Amino acid sequence: MPLDSSAPAGSSGHVAGDLLESPITVASSNTNYDILELFTATPELGNIPVVNDGHPIGIINRNTFMSTLARPFHREIFGRKSCTAFMNPSPLIVDYHTPLTELSYLVLDIGEKGLSDGFLITSEGRYLGIGQGVSLMQALADQQAAKHRQMMESIHYASVIQQSFLQSSRRDMAGALSDYFMFWDPRDIVGGDYYYFVKRNDGFFVAVIDCTGHGVPGAFMTLIMASALKQVLTTHDLQEPAELLAAINRQVKESLGQLARDDLGGEDVRNEDMHSDDGMDCAFCWYHAPSRTLSYAGAKTPIFLLEENGDGIITIDGNRKGVGYVSTALDYRWDTHRVQLQPGTRLYICTDGIIDQIGGAKRICYGKKRFKESLLTHRHLPMAEQQHKLIQAFRQWQGENARRDDVSLFGVHIA
Structure with a gap:
């Protein structure tokens, strides 16, 4: 019944x-x-x-x-x-x-x-x-699908927000450079890579940044780093990249509470008391056009130079300390490298999403050697065409292997 x-x-x-x-x-x-x-x-x-x-x-x-x-x-x-x-x-x-x-x-x-x-x-x-x-x-299953759709809609909107932070850099880049490319490709719609470009009457400043993580956590870190960089630029000169890195390091460590024992005057702070250990690897460059001088400071991120009639790639390595991490001292100082650029020199900066990508028949890292060989192979092409060829070679190497990280690649031909 x-x-x-x-x-x-x-x-x-x-x-x-x-x-x-x-x-x-x-x-x-x-x-x-x-x-x-x-x-x-x-x-x-x-x-x-x-x-x-x-x-x-x-x-x-x-x-x-x-x-x-x-x-x-x-x-x-x-x-x-x-x-x-x-x-x-x-x-x-x-x-x-x-x-x-x-x-x-x-x-x-x-x-x-x-x-x-x-x-x-x-x-x-x-x-x-x-x-x-x-x-x-x-x-x-329906509930999970609905949550997934909601999450993806949020992430796609977060991508719009993250890309809006790059708009001023894109505008300045287009206004200051005639032969260049800036390739930015997050692994998971949003990511931990970020770039910053400022045009000045006497040159330009460019920063390529790789924050901790990728996806949503990485995107949060890019917002923190973008905010720190903006604040530091109110009191520091663009022409001194190493000073900028030191100032950002102090600000990030203090704001995130990522202070090691030495930073606190010997007070014992155990790892489990730390809320986070996050930061960024990066390359900061100031190019002074009248003197054709490039000032560079880097945190685990090198720059690559290719002279017009040079036989090979010149690699300039940065310091082996990241910015903002617990292991980086509060008063750590990065080195400044100053290079006189010859007419026709090409400058390249990439995050480790390219260098560390697994691929090939033996499933090993792409590596700096293959990256530099690719630069030499396509050196005579206009920069926009170079980007296409460089990324094509990178993706062929990756093959069916999963992407490991976000990928950012900057290149400019300095006439």
């Missing part, structure tokens, strides 16, 4: 009650012949709840019932007996408002029967209906 299965007041989404079904119910007074008749007349009926006086006492599963009754003499012996003989007397019983996530753990705890028999849904102990295991799996 079917019972009233209306939802209780105040029900909300993503709960057991969302899966409520109202199949035929029976009482313990019904016989196994009654159950056989119901299953025979209703092929789509998988489970029958057993309910006495509005309270659930068990579930009869079609497959279990039919296979048991088919045994020799079982129909004759058990046919007129109570249907409780073949029911599951300990079904999973849940309240209407049980969250689906909690319900999924309860179903998994009881194993296969939780999926095959389903679960009985009640309100204040009174039977409302039944939920099927397959319906729960579908609801969880």
Whole structure:
């Protein structure tokens, strides 16, 4: 006899009650012949709840019932007996408002029967209906898909925000340079790579930055670094890249609380007390056009120079300390390298997303050697065409291997 299965007041989404079904119910007074008749007349009926006086006492599963009754003499012996003989007397019983996530753990705890028999849904102990295991799996899949869509929509919008921070640099780059490229490709829509460019009457400043991590955590770090750089530029000169790195290092370490024992005058600060250990690798360059002088300071990020008639790539390495990390002293000083550039020199800066990418037949890193060989191969092309060739070679090396990191690559031909 079917019972009233209306939802209780105040029900909300993503709960057991969302899966409520109202199949035929029976009482313990019904016989196994009654159950056989119901299953025979209703092929789509998988489970029958057993309910006495509005309270659930068990579930009869079609497959279990039919296979048991088919045994020799079982129909004759058990046919007129109570249907409780073949029911599951300990079904999973849940309240209407049980969250689906909690319900999924309860179903998994009881194993296969939780999926095959389903679960009985009640309100204040009174039977409302039944939920099927397959319906729960579908609801969880739909819920996960909805969360994924929401997350991806948020990340795509975050990408718009992150790219908006690059707009002024793009404008200045286009206004100051005639033959150049800036390739920026996050691994996960948003990322931890960032670049900054400022045009001045007597030259330009360019920074290529690789923050800790990639994806959303990396993107958060780029915002922190962009803010730190902007603030530091209010009191420091663009023409001294090493001073900028030192100032950003102090600001990041202090704002994120990433101070080591030496920074605190010998006070013992254990690693577990640290909230984070994040920072950036980067190359900061100031080019003074009248004197054709390039001033460079780098944190684990080298620059590459290719002279017009040179035989090879000149590599200038930065310091081996990152900016802002716990292991970098609060008063650490980076070195400044000053280079007189010949007319026609090409300057390249890349993050380690290119250098460290696994690929090739032996699945090894792309490496600086292959990167420099690629620069030499395409040296006579205009910079925009060079970008295409360089990235094409990089992706051919990567092949079917997963991208390891964000990729940024800057190149400029200084006439």
